[in-house]
Amino acid sequence: MQSFELDKTDVSKLKHAISGDNELLKATLEEYHASEIAILFESISSEDRERIINLLAIEKASEVISEMSEESHPEELLLQLHPDKRTEIVEELDYDDATDIISQLEEHEQKEILEDLNEDDATNIRNLLTYDEETAGGLMNTEFIKINLNLTKKDAIDEIIRQSEEIEEFYTVFVVDDENNFKGIVSLKDIIKAKGNAKITQMVNSDVVYVRPETDQEEVAKLISQYNLTSIPVIDANMKLLGRVTFDDVIDVLEDENTEDILKISGVSEDEQLGGNWIEAVKSRLPWLILNLATAFLASAVIRHYESTIDRLAVLSAYMVIIAGMGGNAATQALAVTVRRISLYDLTDSQAYRTVLKEFTVGLINGGVTGLIVFMFAYFFDGNQMLGLVIFLAMTGNLIIAGVTGASIPLFLKRIGIDPAIASSIIITTFTDVFGFLLLLGLASKLLL
Amino acid sequence: MQSFELDKTDVSKLKHAISGDNELLKATLEEYHASEIAILFESISSEDRERIINLLAIEKASEVISEMSEESHPEELLLQLHPDKRTEIVEELDYDDATDIISQLEEHEQKEILEDLNEDDATNIRNLLTYDEETAGGLMNTEFIKINLNLTKKDAIDEIIRQSEEIEEFYTVFVVDDENNFKGIVSLKDIIKAKGNAKITQMVNSDVVYVRPETDQEEVAKLISQYNLTSIPVIDANMKLLGRVTFDDVIDVLEDENTEDILKISGVSEDEQLGGNWIEAVKSRLPWLILNLATAFLASAVIRHYESTIDRLAVLSAYMVIIAGMGGNAATQALAVTVRRISLYDLTDSQAYRTVLKEFTVGLINGGVTGLIVFMFAYFFDGNQMLGLVIFLAMTGNLIIAGVTGASIPLFLKRIGIDPAIASSIIITTFTDVFGFLLLLGLASKLLL
Numbered sequence: 027m028q029s030f031e032l033d034k035t036d037v038s039k040l041k042h043a044i045s046g047d048n049e050l051l052k053a054t055l056e057e058y059h060a061s062e063i064a065i066l067f068e069s070i071s072s073e074d075r076e077r078i079i080n081l082l083a084i085e086k087a088s089e090v091i092s093e094m095s096e097e098s099h100p101e102e103l104l105l106q107l108h109p110d111k112r113t114e115i116v117e118e119l120d121y122d123d124a125t126d127i128i129s130q131l132e133e134h135e136q137k138e139i140l141e142d143l144n145e146d147d148a149t150n151i152r153n154l155l156t157y158d159e160e161t162a163g164g165l166m167n168t169e170f171i172k173i174n175l176n177l178t179k180k181d182a183i184d185e186i187i188r189q190s191e192e193i194e195e196f197y198t199v200f201v202v203d204d205e206n207n208f209k210g211i212v213s214l215k216d217i218i219k220a221k222g223n224a225k226i227t228q229m230v231n232s233d234v235v236y237v238r239p240e241t242d243q244e245e246v247a248k249l250i251s252q253y254n255l256t257s258i259p260v261i262d263a264n265m266k267l268l269g270r271v272t273f274d275d276v277i278d279v280l281e282d283e284n285t286e287d288i289l290k291i292s293g294v295s296e297d298e299q300l301g302g303n304w305i306e307a308v309k310s311r312l313p314w315l316i317l318n319l320a321t322a323f324l325a326s327a328v329i330r331h332y333e334s335t336i337d338r339l340a341v342l343s344a345y346m347v348i349i350a351g352m353g354g355n356a357a358t359q360a361l362a363v364t365v366r367r368i369s370l371y372d373l374t375d376s377q378a379y380r381t382v383l384k385e386f387t388v389g390l391i392n393g394g395v396t397g398l399i400v401f402m403f404a405y406f407f408d409g410n411q412m413l414g415l416v417i418f419l420a421m422t423g424n425l426i427i428a429g430v431t432g433a434s435i436p437l438f439l440k441r442i443g444i445d446p447a448i449a450s451s452i453i454i455t456t457f458t459d460v461f462g463f464l465l466l467l468g469l470a471s472k473l474l475l
Numbered sequence: 476m477q478s479f480e481l482d483k484t485d486v487s488k489l490k491h492a493i494s495g496d497n498e499l500l501k502a503t504l505e506e507y508h509a510s511e512i513a514i515l516f517e518s519i520s521s522e523d524r525e526r527i528i529n530l531l532a533i534e535k536a537s538e539v540i541s542e543m544s545e546e547s548h549p550e551e552l553l554l555q556l557h558p559d560k561r562t563e564i565v566e567e568l569d570y571d572d573a574t575d576i577i578s579q580l581e582e583h584e585q586k587e588i589l590e591d592l593n594e595d596d597a598t599n600i601r602n603l604l605t606y607d608e609e610t611a612g613g614l615m616n617t618e619f620i621k622i623n624l625n626l627t628k629k630d631a632i633d634e635i636i637r638q639s640e641e642i643e644e645f646y647t648v649f650v651v652d653d654e655n656n657f658k659g660i661v662s663l664k665d666i667i668k669a670k671g672n673a674k675i676t677q678m679v680n681s682d683v684v685y686v687r688p689e690t691d692q693e694e695v696a697k698l699i700s701q702y703n704l705t706s707i708p709v710i711d712a713n714m715k716l717l718g719r720v721t722f723d724d725v726i727d728v729l730e731d732e733n734t735e736d737i738l739k740i741s742g743v744s745e746d747e748q749l750g751g752n753w754i755e756a757v758k759s760r761l762p763w764l765i766l767n768l769a770t771a772f773l774a775s776a777v778i779r780h781y782e783s784t785i786d787r788l789a790v791l792s793a794y795m796v797i798i799a800g801m802g803g804n805a806a807t808q809a810l811a812v813t814v815r816r817i818s819l820y821d822l823t824d825s826q827a828y829r830t831v832l833k834e835f836t837v838g839l840i841n842g843g844v845t846g847l848i849v850f851m852f853a854y855f856f857d858g859n860q861m862l863g864l865v866i867f868l869a870m871t872g873n874l875i876i877a878g879v880t881g882a883s884i885p886l887f888l889k890r891i892g893i894d895p896a897i898a899s900s901i902i903i904t905t906f907t908d909v910f911g912f913l914l915l916l917g918l919a920s921k922l923l924l
Contacts, residue, residue, distance in 0.1 A: 388760065
């Protein structure tokens with residue numbers, strides 16, 4: 027298969043097939059990978075989704091459902107299906123995927139689905155539902171290849187082949203003792219390379235990174251990424267092996283965490299669905315805008331305080347917006363660099379200190395340069411040298427404040443255990459607005475009037 | 476090993492060991508994984524780094540160097556080392572890692588290092604250096620397990636064991652024909668499960684996603700993430716197998732792309748190093764601030780145009796900053812959601828249209844609600860009903876403009892093939908500043924004076 031995304035030609039081909047009979051649709055669907063059909067689902071009606079799922083073999087149908095993005099609401103599609111079909115599909119899903127989807131439903135709907143499942147699947151999914159979605163327990167899959175420490179090479183290979191009938195994808199074989207205590211991992215390659223009479227205990231690698239079920243997903247992602255792992259075992263406090271988190275789950279976590287960061291820094295609640303409707307968007311953004319309004323009143327109180335100054339020199343209001351706008355943008359720059367740096371690395375105290383110092387210097391220089399440009403404008407255009415000086419000082423001062431607050435507020439929040447991305451541009455620009463106006467109007471009232 | 480980050484206790488233990496003799500340091504280093512030592516390197520002097528590398532076994536030393544972040548400049552460490560040590564380390568590195576590091580050096584330094592290597596390694600790295608760093612060719616590793624289509628099960632296993640002496644990590648076995656044309660993949664599991672006399676040709680999976688060396692790294696990352704692949708083959712136009720890109724490279728790419736997005740949207744050049752010094756930061760941010768200054772002059776020209784209006788009603792300048800500030804933040808919200816959505820999904824035309832419509836509605840409602848709050852303030856505090864009405868209208872209008880531009884500008888840029896994240900808050904807030912002032916002051920001059 028040539029590599030491709032689902033491009034426009036594919037989409038119209040598929041949509042054409044949807045408008046045709048089942049035979050054509052079925053034949054067309056066979057040309058596409060489950061994850062591509064899942065992308066198609068983002069732009070077709072729920073009736074068409076249901077029809078397609080019913081046309082697909084159970085295995086592919088469940089793959090499509092597991093590949094659907096949260097935004098496309100696979101749980102709603104599950105509810106639409108005939109209960110028998112639904113049960114078949116859920117039983118085919120990996121436990122972690124089934125749990126993710128079912129967890130989005132109301133309790134009575136969850137109960138209805140779980141009651142129809144076979145005992146074993148229902149118990150596994152019920153257990154997984156008890157973990158917080160954003161922890162290793164919530165991410166982990168409870169299906170994995172597990173062999174006993176005392177097996178010989180030959181028995182181990184037989185056992186792996188037997189277990190792999192059920193588990194399609196595995197990258198690592200987990201090793202336990204007779205009491206099911208986790209003892210380490212072994213690769214299929216090492217087993218094959220071993221001498222004929224070798225035992226697993228001679229090949230097991232016990233120096234393995236693992237996590238507890240309550241470990242935060244961001245931590246799990248960092249470990250998988252740092253140690254380049256295909257999967258990481260999840261172990262309880264008694265050293266029992268509970269499951270594994272695989273690299274593909276972690277890629278999704280990283281994308282989610284990055285979405286959260288970019289939204290929070292822009293003053294949008296982290297739980298706004300990117301493709302959500304306007305009601306969700308209003309709910310997620312209005313509180314932040316009202317907070318911003320409160321802080322804007324603060325900035326405007328500064329202006330009211332100096333109303334007589336502006337009355338006597340109306341051109342100040344034209345410069346006011348330049349100083350405030352530049353401060354806001356410089357603060358956003360410092361904020362973005364610092365938040366991203368905190369989220370990728372753990373900064374030491376001295377690194378944090380040097381970051382603030384660096385932003386001070388950057389603010390001084392960028393403020394000085396842009397302040398000089400505005401000075402020249404005021405000098406040549408407004409013919410007022412003293413006004414130019416006031417603006418120069420206000421610009422430099424405000425860009426220093428912008429840099430220092432943009433860097434130190436997220437660092438401070440991280441220190442006291444609050445997500446630094448919450449120091450959104452909304453919070454930061456309050457500082458630069460208030461201080462920008464205070465500097466400009468305060469200096470103007472002293473030096474110009 | 477218990478899962479952990481390199482916490483403060485570890486860092487001080489290691490730093491204590493650094494201040495001690497080689498014996499203590501060597502013993503302490505043995506307790507830590509290469510990737511942990513790479514983290515330590517971020518906060519110690521270059522002399523200490525060199526000393527540690529010289530104390531470690533070649534294999535671990537090369538692992539440490541390959542795990543060092545770009546920010547810590549592993550290429551500088553390489554240059555510091557004794558040429559013999561350096562050659563040993565470079566020969567131990569995977570070709571893709573060696574190429575990444577060497578590519579950061581000046582041409583004469585590259586030449587010096589490559590000349591000391593054995594012929595085979597030097598040729599491989601020279602070839603890799605010709606690919607753009609941000610393509611599949613730049614990311615790929617040329618070491619992989621490759622077997623002939625016509626091998627029997629037994630010969631294939633022998634061949635895999637032989638090749639895996641050289642290649643520690645592999646997740647998939649690549650299959651080629653006698654002319655080295657790529658024919659598909661086969662998993663070790665399937666080979667083991669096959670009957671004794673089976674040939675690889677009966678087990679090979681030829682329906683495989685692959686990329687060309689010139690494929691952009693973002694596209695490679697999307698494919699690996701979409702199809703949950705541990706590795707993806709890189710094939711040239713003649714179907715020859717050139718290399719493979721593995722999931723761990725892609726995790727790094729995703730983090731880099733996300734850093735770029737968050738920086739660009741905040742008006743910082745994508746190539747600013749997060750931990751860079753103030754000179755780099757000034758170079759990366761000053762051009763954006765000067766652009767912002769130019770647009771701020773535009774907004775302030777609007778104010779100058781209405782200077783007589785402000786002269787007669789100075790309180791308007793207090794409301795001006797509220798309208799502009801709210802518009803800027805609402806635009807940033809719409810921008811962040813839209814940019815992130817574009818970067819994760821390919822939107823169809825109708826989805827793009829509905830996105831803009833949604834942001835119009837969100838702007839109307841959020842503008843109406845916050846406009847009403849400001850209306851009441853003007854009514855009760857300034858006792859001016861008509862002023863309140865003007866502000867209400869300006870706020871609502873500006874938040875609609877904020878939503879529509881915040882969504883449509885990145886969508887438009889994507890359409891014409893420009894990175895949508897470049898529609899940074901700096902560009903977007905120009906619109907809301909200019910239109911906010913035009914609305915408020917224009918309406919005020921008509922209705923209030």
